[in-house]
Amino acid sequence: MNLINRFIPKKEKLQLMYDNPALLDQMTDRVLSWTPAARDYVVICIGTDRSTGDAFGPFTGSYLLEEDLKHIHVYGTLHEPVHAVNMAHYFDLVRMEHRHPFVIAVDASLGKYASVGTITADIGSLKPGAALNKNLPDIGDVHMTGVVNVGGFMEYAILQNTRLSLVVAMAKRMATLLHQLDEQLDHKFSVSSSVMR
Template identity: 45%
Template sequence: MKAAPSSTYNYRVHFKETDAIRKLSTLLLKHIPFNSSNLIFFCIGTDRSTGDSFGPLTGSRLLELQTFPYTVIGTLESPLHALNLQQQIDETTELNPAAYIIAIDACLGKSSSIGQLLFHEGPIQPGKAVGKKLPSVGNVSIKGIVNIAGFMEHAVLQSTRLHLPFEMSRTLALALQLASNRSQSQCINNSYDNTYNENTGN
């Protein structure tokens, strides 16, 4: 897998804030190489826990967007979770060592932060909120704060209202699709400009 960039960044966008999809897409476009064919989205979580369904919900939504051109691993139908995460990492490393992985997972946080989508450089540590030791994964990470941390985290995830990760996954999937579309538009415009300059001698 490619190493993460040397600079660090950490952004937060609440899924309900004004123009959240475009704001998030701008951040994603700035830091994710959408022009690469090696992008792989690891959508981590399980459909057996409402709070932990944010990842697979996002994966399912991305697959439903038929124009989304990248590999997506982890959906409601085929979750990427504690029992198969290491195997998937190993397979990806072997088959595509140049893979640039975007890791997506639910997390817990402060009550004032619920509903925020966190985008940051570096790997994610799945299961940390509930005391599980799972392998870190991702060149960049996107986490969705679905409930409050600090007490009986496993039960908190289990009792999270499905509506919240459902809506958060919608915002994230649309932002990723928009970022992809904007990246493709930029490539087309750059190609047109280069062709025009060659033909005009500019």
């Protein structure tokens, strides 16, 4: 069984360079429009600290946990990464700890040269390990990826030789974005509760 909920209205995905000044506001608004009120919000940052490019997720999780989060629960950090070997364990843990979780999956990806450095948000599940031909279950109601390098050949070696400076810069930006989303969820809760009165 996958950690996916399928009842989200479809809007177009959004892809922007990580250093685009409009990234935080535009992407927060887009992801917020997909987010149901009054749920357990779970961010699962996928990857490993054993590969520079694949450390995007764990770096994001570690930076995000440095923030004062009110609504978002984070799994996957540099110290406790969520990767192919232990993913099933974390699936079970999320199901036990959270009732009807709304899952945002975060992972590194490879793409075209012009896409390197972009962050993408889209509705639907993420297929972790696809670039490395790993057969892992789909995950997420929404997925957010960072294109850390060029794909198409020798993906494992490409991830191993990705520049750490880019990965860290993108992960910090993603963590800031998710922290802003957490703050906006606060506003969404207060608005929805006042409407119900």
